[in-house]
Amino acid sequence: MKSWIVVALIFFSSSSYAYRYDWNLKGGISQTWADLNGTGNTEDEMHGTGFNTHFGYKWKYFELSFSSYIYWGEWEDLTFEAAGETIQGEGTFRHVSFGPILRYQLRGVQPFKNWFMVVGLGPVWSLQTVKMDEFTSTGPKFNRNQKLAFESTGGVLSIALEEDLPYKEMHPVFVEFIYSYKKSRTLTIVDASDFVETNILSTEEARQDLSGHFFMLSIGFTVF
């Protein structure tokens, strides 16, 4: 009799896998810490708050999602080069990134009941918009009504713990730790004096400006 109970328990427990072969939309909130490298080996730490969304398809253990991370932050002292001028000071920072991330669920790593480890990897394209509040500039061109927009490329590595529930309507939760490295490619100076209309003043190659290591902690759930 006992053996039948054991067999029944194994049978029913093994049928409670999470949803498979289906599209999903996930979202969450995040905290970001970054070490930013500006011009001339200047460094600063940045802290940001934001949210992220992921739309993707889940196979049995693999999942490919298009992910976006958005956050706002600020730093105290960093140096940039723009329009032939060296700009140093403090300001606010707006970050948006997009990229496909391939994730794989490690079935062997289950630290808690129904929670499994998921690892992910992918390229990332991002735009970091910098608005200077207090700054000094070596030339007359850059002023308070302008903002700097850095287009960067890089990569993302993620390690997550995700709930494995039978239905996505049960809104499985995930906790994700993300490391990414980004390096700016182009720098655009934008006239931000008009709230409605954006005027691009110049675009140049950014070379080494605003590269950095980004560490993010994100918590979210499957919406549908």
Add this chain to the structure above:
Amino acid sequence: MNTFRGMSLYQFLFAFTTLVKRVVVSFLVLFTLVPTVYGVSDVMSEEEKSERYKAQQKTKKQRSRVPEYRYGYINRRHTTEESLKHIAAIYGVTWVVYPLTQPDVVREKGSWKNYRRNFGQLVFDKDEPFWNWFVHPISGSQLYLYYRANGYNRVDSLGMAFISSTLFEFTVEIYTEPASIQDLYQTPVIGSFLGVGLENLSLYLLNSGNAFGRTLGHIINPATLFWFYEGKVQIIPQTNFNNSHGLLFTMEF
């Protein structure tokens, strides 16, 4: 310790309480539910039935806040032809809505020369957060709610919103500016995220049974006002105060 037919005390108490529960439930079923279905109407006179009917009509008039309709969403399959019609309809609307909502931008920056130059281009736009994180997600949420109102499930609504917004980005908005990476992603994805919230909130308000709630529900989810909305149903209890009772179910589509 064996107490009764080889059972322990705990097993005996469990069996006894189960038996008591079954007896109580059986009595309840026999003396409450059965007479209401089979017995009462037979003993009522015609006069009593008439009085009860009048009382019910009076109560119905007094309780004017009883919701007339039930709002919800249905998920159904669509043919390719039907989906193409929806995409074409929304595409046509965007050609009208874009110049109407942003006449200054279209007048100052728009030209067919720009259209040819921007065709096929994809850039990071440098717009203010108001546009990228407010206007576009709001537009995306309304696209999502349009397709939900037409019977698409949530994932399909996001997919259809993605097709519609991509067509807008690559073939309409390029009259003034190149297609934007942020808009391509954020309009359908963050829009659907927002749309789910608006969907749930609007259903709560629309089914609240008061005019203020209904009005607010229609404002945040305008697709529920139009003829194409498939989730508006009417459920009316029906009775002849004899042995026939039922629900009249009416759905608009």
